[in-house]
Each structure stands twice: as C-alpha cells, then as structure tokens.
Amino acid sequence: MKEKKKIDRREFLKLFGAGTAATAAALYGCGPRGGGPAAAREEVPTDRMTCRTAPTSGDRVSLLGYGCMRWPQLEKPAADGNPIDQQAVDELVDYAIAHGVNYFDTAPVYLQGFSERSTGIALKRHRREEFFIATKLSNFSNPTRENSLAMYRRSFAELQVDWIDYYLLHSVGGGRGIETFRERFIDNGMLDFLLREREAGRIRNLGWSFHGDVAVFDYLLAMDVKWDFVQIQLNYVDWKHASERNVNAEYLYGELQRRGIPAVVMEPLLGGRLAALNDHLVGRLKERRPQQSAASWAFRFAGSRPGVLTVLSGMTYLDHLQDNIRTFSPLEPLTDGEFELLEDTAQRLLQYPTVPCTDCNYCMPCPYGLDIPAIFRHYNRCVNEGNVPRDRQDARYREARRAFLVGYDRSVPKLRQASRCIGCEKCVEHCPQHIRIPQQMARIDHFVEQLKRETL
Structure with a gap:
C-alpha cells in the first residue's frame, strides 16, 4: 500500500x-x-x-x-x-x-x-x-x-x-x-x-x-x-x-x-x-x-x-x-x-486475528532495531484486506501469499523485521495495550518463514 x-x-x-x-x-x-x-x-x-x-x-x-x-x-x-x-x-x-x-x-x-x-x-x-x-x-x-x-x-x-x-x-x-x-x-x-x-x-x-x-x-x-x-x-x-x-x-x-x-x-x-x-x-x-x-x-x-x-x-x-x-x-x-x-x-x-496495537510508538525505539509498530501495522492491514493466507485450497492463496510477503519487505526493512527480535521484553513494560510483543514477533516471524518455505 x-x-x-x-x-x-x-x-x-x-x-x-x-x-x-x-x-x-x-x-x-x-x-x-x-x-x-x-x-x-x-x-x-x-x-x-x-x-x-x-x-x-x-x-x-x-x-x-x-x-x-x-x-x-x-x-x-x-x-x-x-x-x-x-x-x-x-x-x-x-x-x-x-x-x-x-x-x-x-x-x-x-x-x-x-x-x-x-x-x-x-x-x-x-x-x-x-x-x-x-x-x-x-x-x-x-x-x-x-x-x-x-x-x-x-x-x-x-x-x-x-x-x-x-x-x-x-x-x-x-x-x-x-x-x-x-x-x-x-x-x-x-x-x-x-x-x-x-x-x-x-x-x-x-x-x-x-x-x-x-x-x-x-x-x-x-x-x-x-x-x-x-x-x-x-x-x-x-x-x-x-x-x-x-x-x-x-x-x-x-x-x-x-x-x-x-x-x-x-x-x-x-x-x-x-x-x-x-x-x-x-x-x-x-x-x-x-x-x-x-x-x-x-x-x-x-x-x-x-x-x-x-x-x-x-x-x-x-x-x-x-x-x-x-x-x-x-x-x-x-x-x-x-x-x-x-x-x-x-x-x-473480533473474529479477525489482529494484534491490538494502536500505533502509539511507546515501545520504540527498540534496542535491536525492530520497527515494532510497522510490523504490526502491515500484519493488521493484511488481515483486514484478506491478504493473510491460511488455506492453500483457497483460490486466492497464491495472490494473498505474494501480497503479504512483498508488502512486508516494502513496509519493513529486513534488518527491522520480526526475525531480529531476541525476546528482551524491554518493549513490554511500555505498551499501554499490554501486548506480549516478543511472543507476537515470534508468531509473525514463524508465519513469514512458513510462507517463504512453501513452493506453489
């Protein structure tokens, strides 16, 4: 986008x-x-x-x-x-x-x-x-x-x-x-x-x-x-x-x-x-x-x-x-x-699996360089737009997979993506929404790696 x-x-x-x-x-x-x-x-x-x-x-x-x-x-x-x-x-x-x-x-x-x-x-x-x-x-x-x-x-x-x-x-x-x-x-x-x-x-x-x-x-x-x-x-x-x-x-x-x-x-x-x-x-x-x-x-x-x-x-x-x-x-x-x-x-x-981030930036800056709000922003946007691929039998799966991965690299530089999180939890105490940020980073990173490994 x-x-x-x-x-x-x-x-x-x-x-x-x-x-x-x-x-x-x-x-x-x-x-x-x-x-x-x-x-x-x-x-x-x-x-x-x-x-x-x-x-x-x-x-x-x-x-x-x-x-x-x-x-x-x-x-x-x-x-x-x-x-x-x-x-x-x-x-x-x-x-x-x-x-x-x-x-x-x-x-x-x-x-x-x-x-x-x-x-x-x-x-x-x-x-x-x-x-x-x-x-x-x-x-x-x-x-x-x-x-x-x-x-x-x-x-x-x-x-x-x-x-x-x-x-x-x-x-x-x-x-x-x-x-x-x-x-x-x-x-x-x-x-x-x-x-x-x-x-x-x-x-x-x-x-x-x-x-x-x-x-x-x-x-x-x-x-x-x-x-x-x-x-x-x-x-x-x-x-x-x-x-x-x-x-x-x-x-x-x-x-x-x-x-x-x-x-x-x-x-x-x-x-x-x-x-x-x-x-x-x-x-x-x-x-x-x-x-x-x-x-x-x-x-x-x-x-x-x-x-x-x-x-x-x-x-x-x-x-x-x-x-x-x-x-x-x-x-x-x-x-x-x-x-x-x-x-x-x-x-x-409430049926959509979005992360409850309000983009307040209180978690920033991350000591390891992650752009936490941008990662959540891309993920939530893709959920809302239907571009979070889940079922490989879905006719839109290929299109959604590509939209998510390409959009992720464009929205968040590789050195600032979820894969860089080491789980230090310095961000957690500052989040007014009480999001378990390292766990969400691990979940999103696992999801991204799964999409990258798949061959269609």
Missing part, C-alpha cells in the same frame, strides 16, 4: 481558501447550527463545529480534538534530531482553528520529545484565547520529584504558554498498578504540587489518562480529589468487549458519568483499524450512509455519548482533518439502529 504524500504547500493553500475562524456558540455548536440539506462532500464548514462545555471551567471545547502524536514528519530529521515537518504542522493547525477545532493534545514524550515544541510554535501564531492546550506528566522512567518538576516546567517553555488548560497524569494504570501510580505521583509529592498549581491558575483543569488495571481506575476515582476530566480509550470495539489489554469502555464511561466527570476520548479508531475495515464491512456501512467514511462512523460513535468532552484524532494529513471536521460540523448522533450495526461490526471484527 502506497504511503500518502506530504501536503504540498500550494495545494494546501488552494484547499484552505479564506476560511473564517469559528465564532462563539450556539447551544449545539460553536457557531450557528444552520439548517437545510447536508453540505456537499467537498465543502468543509467553518462555523458549525459541535462543542461541549467543560463543567468545571465552562470551556466550550470542540468535539473534535487534535492529537499531536502523529504530526507530519520530514524525510530526514533535522540536525538536532527533530523529525517534525514544522511548515506542515503550522498549516494543519491554521486549518483546524479556522474550522472550529480548539483542543490540542500533546505530551513531552511524543515524537522523540519534539511534539510539545512543534505544537507550541504552531499555536503561538494564534491568540491564546483561540485554543486549549493539553499536555501530560510523562514521568515513566525516573519519577523523582526533581525530574518530574523539571518535566512540568519544560512543558511551559516548549509550549510557550503561561498556563496549561488541561493537564494530565499520563498513562495511569500500567506497571505494578497502584504501587506504580503512588511512586509516580503520591510518594514524590507531585499530585499535591499539581493541585496547588491548579489553585494558582497555572493549571486550569487537572485529570489523567488511563491504560490498564481497572483497580487503579477505581482507586483514583475514590480519592479525595476533584478530577476535572479523565481520558479513556473508547471505540465501538472496546465498548462492550473486555480483553486482557483493556477494560470495557462502557464501564469506564459509566463510572465517569455517575460522578459527573467528562471523558476525553483517545483511540476512537483503535489505532487506525476502524478506518481500514475490509471491503465487506465497509460495504455494510455504505449501505446505510454511502457518503460517509468508515472513520466517520467510529467518530460518530464516540461523539454520540453526551458525557464526552472531546474526541482526539491524530490527523497527519489534510484529507483526514477535513473528513473529521465534516463529521463533527455538526455531529449527527447515531440512531439506535446504527448503534446496533456498529455492535454487529465489532463482533465480526
């Missing part, structure tokens, strides 16, 4: 036009909702973005939030190691703000540590009142008070702001559960410090992002702390279907609703897999709504929950951004029949 080309500046400006920034707010959206028939697919509204109100601060937050973990990258990183294409980021941010997007989510660890800086540069060109910035305390490896304070203060410098609108304790629930949480935020006094920062106004809303052990989720909600928001993984596959890697989103969302805490949604596309369904599943969705993308269905699922403040999407390309803006400008909530269709789609998806 060919990679998308980077945004051409001239083409971007042609598409961008002279869109006007969204104005403040009607009840349903940030601007006038309007009436009449749905806009043509080529039109991208500038004043119809659906917004939700944060109960603590009263912020009117765009239901589409910009996840800054997947900014466009240069073919070759800069001399300081920065891989981000700043011009492309500036253009995407300009377009997003002009079309009503006002929530930008980043972290100190994203994109080799350069996401905050790049996001700050792009947003600095806009009035501070035009956007809300979210970042995190990502003190995974060395959570001493000194290191945690340095990370917190560096975020202000990198983002070039005097206050942070939404600050999160990053990736709560992993490691040794409650013990790890206490080491990162309680024993070093950081939670008390952040609560004082909220009182001082340097943090406007304080929350946390959750991955992993439900006991930690329940523990935090039982604490004597007023949480302003919580970030959870929510999509139509994870909604009802528990697994070793994730808690039912229905439970997480329900507990937050019961306490009046708004949810920020991450992974609405389950690492992109809900945007890359196989032809059969896409066809079933198209029967209902011929003009909507598979991704739009997943975003509508997340946005249809009234307790959701914003739905994050890591939009690397302009066409992704435009499609998502259309979906939320304004949001058309799912009907009961559409909820049922997506639950049936989830049941069918």
